[in-house]
Amino acid sequence: MSIYSTGAFSLDYRADLGILIGRWLQALPPPALQGTYEAMLAAAKAHGNCRFWLLDLRRRPLAGPDLNDWFRTQFSPQVAATLDGPLFTAYLAGPHQRLAAESAEMELHLRRAASLDSYPLFYDNEADAVTWLCDQQERAGVRPRAV
Secondary structure, three states, X not given: OEEEEOOOEEEEEEOOOOEEEEEEXXXXXXXXXXXXXXXXXXXXXXXXXXXXXXEEOXXXXXXXXXXXXXXXXXXXXXXXXXXXXXEEEEEEOOHHHHHHHOOHHHHHHHHHHHOOOEEEEEEOOHHHHHHHHHHHHHHHOOOOOOO
């Protein structure tokens, strides 16, 4: 069930999995992109402080240095404080994004994020991403009960 949708972004909560799913349908300028992250935080809070996010980046460029810096210095600490724990994020990236996802700059961003109570990983298929998020829920002791 979609809880937020525009022509450029959709946001769903999968109660059966306990996962928040954000999908960008096209590129957005930085202020609008930041707004989608703020919408995810509000939705996560509304759904029991959901800290397990699947973010589909395949139809938008990977974040640049400015957004990565904003995420690391402002948004990530806010998320951890608001949701009472670390954020686990599985990013879906396409083959056209592999070079950027595996760059030294992105590696540095991911290491910095992990030191700030944010655990991001890149995946090229949704099934593996969901499996990783569910495994993290198991480890955290917050796996939703089967319906």
